Amino acid sequence: MRAPSECDPNAGCGFLENAGGTADILTLHVARAPGAPGAARWSGVDRMSESAAPGRIVRDESGRVVVGDHAAVVAVAQDPTTFSSAVSRHLQVPNGLDGDAHAEARRLLDPFFDDAEVEALTPSLERIAAEIVAALGDRPFDAVTDLGARFAVRAQSAWLGWRPELEEELLGWVEDNRSATRSGDPERTSEVARRFDAIIRRILDRRRARPVDDVTTRLLGLHWEDGDPLEDAELVSVLRNWTAGDLSSIALCTGVLVHWLAANPRHRAHLVDADGPALDAAIDEILRADDPFVSNRRVAVRDTVIDGCPVAAGDTVVLDWRLANRDPAVFADPDAFDPVGNAAANLVYGTGPHVCPGRPLATRELRVVVRAVLAGAPSSSSRAPRPSANCRRWPATGRCRSGFSRRRASRRSRRRRRASGRRARWRTPPRRSRAPAGWSP
Ligand code: HEM
Numbered sequence: 001m002r003a004p005s006e007c008d009p010n011a012g013c014g015f016l017e018n019a020g021g022t023a024d025i026l027t028l029h030v031a032r033a034p035g036a037p038g039a040a041r042w043s044g045v046d047r048m049s050e051s052a053a054p055g056r057i058v059r060d061e062s063g064r065v066v067v068g069d070h071a072a073v074v075a076v077a078q079d080p081t082t083f084s085s086a087v088s089r090h091l092q093v094p095n096g097l098d099g100d101a102h103a104e105a106r107r108l109l110d111p112f113f114d115d116a117e118v119e120a121l122t123p124s125l126e127r128i129a130a131e132i133v134a135a136l137g138d139r140p141f142d143a144v145t146d147l148g149a150r151f152a153v154r155a156q157s158a159w160l161g162w163r164p165e166l167e168e169e170l171l172g173w174v175e176d177n178r179s180a181t182r183s184g185d186p187e188r189t190s191e192v193a194r195r196f197d198a199i200i201r202r203i204l205d206r207r208r209a210r211p212v213d214d215v216t217t218r219l220l221g222l223h224w225e226d227g228d229p230l231e232d233a234e235l236v237s238v239l240r241n242w243t244a245g246d247l248s249s250i251a252l253c254t255g256v257l258v259h260w261l262a263a264n265p266r267h268r269a270h271l272v273d274a275d276g277p278a279l280d281a282a283i284d285e286i287l288r289a290d291d292p293f294v295s296n297r298r299v300a301v302r303d304t305v306i307d308g309c310p311v312a313a314g315d316t317v318v319l320d321w322r323l324a325n326r327d328p329a330v331f332a333d334p335d336a337f338d339p340v341g342n343a344a345a346n347l348v349y350g351t352g353p354h355v356c357p358g359r360p361l362a363t364r365e366l367r368v369v370v371r372a373v374l375a376g377a378p379s380s381s382s383r384a385p386r387p388s389a390n391c392r393r394w395p396a397t398g399r400c401r402s403g404f405s406r407r408r409a410s411r412r413s414r415r416r417r418r419a420s421g422r423r424a425r426w427r428t429p430p431r432r433s434r435a436p437a438g439w440s441p
Contacts, residue, residue, distance in 0.1 A: 161214025
């Protein structure tokens with residue numbers, strides 16, 4: 001496995017490549033469908049991609065082919081011989097690799113996420129989540145920064161065997177990375193990437209000097225199949241992809257999930273009693289409809305066609321997971337909550353040879369943090385606000401089916417929420433969101 005070894009300024013496994021857009025895109029609204037319990041719906045995202053709509057393939061301003069059609073996203077992701085993942089001149093293990101080198105890296109690294117690893121980590125995750133939720137008390141909190149990012153950093157540190165003292169430094173880095181990515185300033189992104197590499201190199205040096213029985217030490221002991229040990233640049237890249245991507249994605253996913261729980265008290269009642277697999281399926285489905293993980297890139301290695309659109313060798317192709325996950329050709333009602341029916345087509349964790357290896361760990365982390373939040377939330381829906389008889393839904397047009405105006409609906413809803421002491425609106429930073437204090441509906 002040999003690849004160019006240069007520090008990658010776009011830290012992470014491509015998770016944040018469109019993070020600048022994420023802040024605008026993830027503006028959520030509470031909407032409830034009338035009728036039976038379980039009929040709660042999302043109102044949908046305010047704005048979809050800048051450049052593409054669900055079910056479409058377009059070129060954006062910089063000439064990249066943006067694929068939002070579910071079938072086309074799957075086809076591209078599952079055809080690594082036509083669409084290479086070597087999109088960066090920097091070393092990215094395993095995400096920037098193709099073919100045999102990629103397969104070898106996955107064989108080496110995937111065992112770090114197997115069932116036994118995740119089970120062994122679960123008691124620590126539960127303790128961490130319970131501590132953080134308890135510390136939040138009854139005060140309003142920011143679901144991303146106060147809960148998600150803190151939980152992600154502590155969970156990662158527990159998994160990798162990193163010292164708790166690193167927490168503030170890592171949290172500061174997550175925040176700086178987010179704003180640097182959003183700024184689009186390459187100087188700033190390079191600087192935060194260098195800082196992250198320095199943190200990781202420091203940790204690796206310490207582990208080499210004093211090995212202990214943890215994931216980081218085991219990583220240091222890995223060898224490629226030809227017997228060569230992993231070089232430092234490769235180790236740094238692996239850890240960067242594990243941590244930088246994970247910290248942000250878990251933090252944002254937590255924000256989406258907490259918002260949804262706040263907005264859907266009836267489902268909350270069901271989820272409190274759900275077993276692990278049922279809760280995991282619900283979480284996957286919530287993330288499908290409001291996927292905070294925007295996109296990944298590929299580069300075409302030859303002239304080809306995607307669903308009738310000509311693509312030239314060298315073209316960058318953007319797989320827009322978020323659009324694909326709401327493609328009406330596959331999800332007839334993208335807002336409907338159907339964990340079982342939608343599971344097979346759910347692309348939150350990608351598909352094809354680059355499908356997320358961290359899924360088992362991410363799934364368990366999210367299950368644990370949701371359980372901790374649910375434990376502090378009332379399960380009864382008896383006092384939950386009921387959907388208005390007039391306002392069935394707030395579609396993107398801004399008008400309800402009944403003609404009830406969105407502004408009036410919004411004013412009414414704000415009054416209702418104020419009266420009930422909860423903020424049902426959640427935005428990704430920089431706009432601060434407040435999760436409901438004490439969860440009183
Ligand atoms: C909810 C959290 C997460 C989401 C939504 C997510 C999503 C994804 C997606 C969509 C891909 C496919 C990328 C592509 O096809 O180019 C991916 C790949 C990857 N993910 Fe995750 N991920 C999450 C958590 C994690 C965690 C916890 C880790 C590790 C600790 C991780 C490590 C990776 C790596 C290394 C890759 C690249 C795999 C390859 O290229 O072979 N992810 N992830």
